[in-house]
Amino acid sequence: MSVVVQKYGGSSVADAESIKRVARRIVETRRAGHAVCVVVSAMGDTTDGLLDLAKQVTPLPPGRELDMLLTAGERISMALVAMAIANLGHEARSFTGSQAGVITDAVHGRARIIDVTPGRIQTALDAGHIAIVAGFQGVSLDTKDITTLGRGGSDTTAVALAAALDADVCEIYTDVDGVFTADPRIVPAARKITQLSNEEMLEMAACGAKILHLRCVEYARRFDMPIHVRSSFSAHEGTWVTDKPQGDSVEAPIIAGVAHDRTEAKITIVGVPDRAGMAAEIFKAVALAEINIDMIVQNISVSETGLTDISFTLPKTDGQTGVQALGRIQGKVGFATILYDDHIGKLSLIGAGMRSHPGVSARLFQALADAGINIEMISTSEIRVSVVTRDDQLDDAVRAVHTAFGLDSSDGEAVVYGGSGR
Amino acid sequence: MSVVVQKYGGSSVADAESIKRVARRIVETRRAGHAVCVVVSAMGDTTDGLLDLAKQVTPLPPGRELDMLLTAGERISMALVAMAIANLGHEARSFTGSQAGVITDAVHGRARIIDVTPGRIQTALDAGHIAIVAGFQGVSLDTKDITTLGRGGSDTTAVALAAALDADVCEIYTDVDGVFTADPRIVPAARKITQLSNEEMLEMAACGAKILHLRCVEYARRFDMPIHVRSSFSAHEGTWVTDKPQGDSVEAPIIAGVAHDRTEAKITIVGVPDRAGMAAEIFKAVALAEINIDMIVQNISVSETGLTDISFTLPKTDGQTGVQALGRIQGKVGFATILYDDHIGKLSLIGAGMRSHPGVSARLFQALADAGINIEMISTSEIRVSVVTRDDQLDDAVRAVHTAFGLDSSDGEAVVYGGSGR
Numbered sequence: 001m002s003v004v005v006q007k008y009g010g011s012s013v014a015d016a017e018s019i020k021r022v023a024r025r026i027v028e029t030r031r032a033g034h035a036v037c038v039v040v041s042a043m044g045d046t047t048d049g050l051l052d053l054a055k056q057v058t059p060l061p062p063g064r065e066l067d068m069l070l071t072a073g074e075r076i077s078m079a080l081v082a083m084a085i086a087n088l089g090h091e092a093r094s095f096t097g098s099q100a101g102v103i104t105d106a107v108h109g110r111a112r113i114i115d116v117t118p119g120r121i122q123t124a125l126d127a128g129h130i131a132i133v134a135g136f137q138g139v140s141l142d143t144k145d146i147t148t149l150g151r152g153g154s155d156t157t158a159v160a161l162a163a164a165l166d167a168d169v170c171e172i173y174t175d176v177d178g179v180f181t182a183d184p185r186i187v188p189a190a191r192k193i194t195q196l197s198n199e200e201m202l203e204m205a206a207c208g209a210k211i212l213h214l215r216c217v218e219y220a221r222r223f224d225m226p227i228h229v230r231s232s233f234s235a236h237e238g239t240w241v242t243d244k245p246q247g248d249s250v251e252a253p254i255i256a257g258v259a260h261d262r263t264e265a266k267i268t269i270v271g272v273p274d275r276a277g278m279a280a281e282i283f284k285a286v287a288l289a290e291i292n293i294d295m296i297v298q299n300i301s302v303s304e305t306g307l308t309d310i311s312f313t314l315p316k317t318d319g320q321t322g323v324q325a326l327g328r329i330q331g332k333v334g335f336a337t338i339l340y341d342d343h344i345g346k347l348s349l350i351g352a353g354m355r356s357h358p359g360v361s362a363r364l365f366q367a368l369a370d371a372g373i374n375i376e377m378i379s380t381s382e383i384r385v386s387v388v389t390r391d392d393q394l395d396d397a398v399r400a401v402h403t404a405f406g407l408d409s410s411d412g413e414a415v416v417y418g419g420s421g422r
Numbered sequence: 423m424s425v426v427v428q429k430y431g432g433s434s435v436a437d438a439e440s441i442k443r444v445a446r447r448i449v450e451t452r453r454a455g456h457a458v459c460v461v462v463s464a465m466g467d468t469t470d471g472l473l474d475l476a477k478q479v480t481p482l483p484p485g486r487e488l489d490m491l492l493t494a495g496e497r498i499s500m501a502l503v504a505m506a507i508a509n510l511g512h513e514a515r516s517f518t519g520s521q522a523g524v525i526t527d528a529v530h531g532r533a534r535i536i537d538v539t540p541g542r543i544q545t546a547l548d549a550g551h552i553a554i555v556a557g558f559q560g561v562s563l564d565t566k567d568i569t570t571l572g573r574g575g576s577d578t579t580a581v582a583l584a585a586a587l588d589a590d591v592c593e594i595y596t597d598v599d600g601v602f603t604a605d606p607r608i609v610p611a612a613r614k615i616t617q618l619s620n621e622e623m624l625e626m627a628a629c630g631a632k633i634l635h636l637r638c639v640e641y642a643r644r645f646d647m648p649i650h651v652r653s654s655f656s657a658h659e660g661t662w663v664t665d666k667p668q669g670d671s672v673e674a675p676i677i678a679g680v681a682h683d684r685t686e687a688k689i690t691i692v693g694v695p696d697r698a699g700m701a702a703e704i705f706k707a708v709a710l711a712e713i714n715i716d717m718i719v720q721n722i723s724v725s726e727t728g729l730t731d732i733s734f735t736l737p738k739t740d741g742q743t744g745v746q747a748l749g750r751i752q753g754k755v756g757f758a759t760i761l762y763d764d765h766i767g768k769l770s771l772i773g774a775g776m777r778s779h780p781g782v783s784a785r786l787f788q789a790l791a792d793a794g795i796n797i798e799m800i801s802t803s804e805i806r807v808s809v810v811t812r813d814d815q816l817d818d819a820v821r822a823v824h825t826a827f828g829l830d831s832s833d834g835e836a837v838v839y840g841g842s843g844r
Contacts, residue, residue: 015478016475016478016479019479020479050498053438053498053502054501054502054505056437056438057438057441057442057502057505057506057509058505058506058508058509059509060508060509061505061508062504062505062508064515064516065501065502065504065505065508065514065516066501066505068497068500068501068504068516069497069498069501069502069505071497072494072495072497072498072501073494075490075491075493075494075497076472076475076491076494078490079476079487079488079490079491079494080475080476080479080487080491082484082487082490083476083479083480083483083484083487083488083491084479084480086480086482086483086484086487087479087480087481087482092487093486094486094487094490099566120566144521144542
């Protein structure tokens, strides 16, 4: 019997009515002849409520105890989903991450999955039962303590279980119809994407598309597990994330979509002596502060002063830490000053097709220029071009680029174009 | 190092402030040089909230899933208590029932503890940590499923862990100062009892004193574990439940206290043929319906009809089931009718001293007669006399008896009295 893993997020199980609706969908899948394993997140804002309780008790909750606390959220939702399924006349069994065999390292709050040993889940499926598994959580191999996987953890749980159960597909249910060519709240003409390659989805996720978390896509790529992102509120086909052609899909368009991100800030270090090792010194300090930096730009030193400027972007939430870490090495490196700018936005154009179609960057820059938008930083990968703009120009930038690459829904297929280099 | 087990009920951990207060008390005990293992219930009305959620999803939640759901309550409170302790600079580790080694049978909703294997708790205590354990829950030996222990479960967890850890004492913290000679809401002159024997406490619990559950006292007696019932809101000594003399306690008084119970109803089966086997037939039907009956009275058949009446008391919550079960055997037994009366109250006078002091019953009946209260049923054990009255006379009955046996606080020591038989 084919195994289907389904994951329902917090908004899909936010209250009793939602849980009953989810239960009906699960039962439909079971009745269609599949073995069904379901991964659930905590109900609605349960996790926020628990975090708030923790904050009332202590400003610095120990990681082990915070994980113990937060995992109560999925425990509640999974039991309720199992009950709702039972009410429809099907057998369901809920399992904690630990019971489901989700084995992790011992890093509380952002544990990584080391192994999945889904013996109890397999037994339940073999018995014809529907298995309901708590997302976002596991058990540490070393300490036997309960861990949580951090952001995107439930999606990762679902993909990891799908891989371990050799499922046909991992369905990620959310409150939108799939992955779009741009955020429909910004670009009303945005279209649902039928299929994305893993690397495109990875770039989308890394560039601010919130629908799937990076870790989950990485996991899916490693285990070659197709993901189907779809809405729990409709029966529509969603977006397939897989490198295998799905259904009657035609040749993939050159550009998959436009992602945007408002969560980053920019730090510019002004007047850095243009000597070997200075950049290394600076980014070593940032790395020691455990900050993930994104884009880096170093101006070529053209002045006679022998000084240069270095800019990089980092999560806004790490802004203060970053500035402090750099402040501590100011004397050693000898730069002039640090500028912190949290009014930036990042636009990324993503498409595996751009590998074989030069001119994408040029067209992108032209579209932004035509819209009167200044580009502050640029970075590229094989299948992505990202630019940093002022944050209040980001929405305009996304719309302009979406239109320029023929992604608007009224335009039909994305345009194919020529050009030189990028 | 001496081990102290402390149990805090839902009202003691109802909110963040209460949890911080409980944490301070736990840390005080640790600083006094004891190894401390703490058992907690769910916060305030968390359990009711979870039950309500379940009801919104299905009228008949499967027991396995209901247990999974409800155990989220202690998970939240234990993690918060551990955090609050960490905030005071002490190391605390929370453990689920399963992690704490509370092994039960597989009867969901009212599982019984089969074994306690507190290896992880002992390790934590040996490391100088404070262990926080979820009350009310365990893990089934056979199915490895999460179970709950039912009413009084957290107290039972505490006593079971105390026994397994060879603790000096199991402290049960509650919102009153201890066990009283009567409910202070009914008898303002009621006094806190300094010490009760296990069998007295068993009778008190069985007769409606809500402060400790029967199972927990049974467990404590079996393992000879002293219980200290005390308030989490004050530092006062509470009530010791133990057969060992505590401190400078003088000879125990004859009467320990007056318990009352409004949770029972009375069924009278009228016109039962006075033949052998009829009572057996009736109580077999009641037992098959899984109803625990309490008092039974059969009138001696004096009439020439050869018919008798049988009355018994049972929990009001089982009333409908009981009447239906009897209705099904009416034809077979051939009785006339069933009367159901849920306006009764039960008063129980308890004291190990009454074994050696005859006349207690006589004095009790006289006190009730003087107060104009009619007695409907009587039952006795070695150390208890119980009577059933109208429910609206129960409070007056309790006050009259409390005074008659010299238990009012202004009276000093309980009176010693003579008399003939009881």
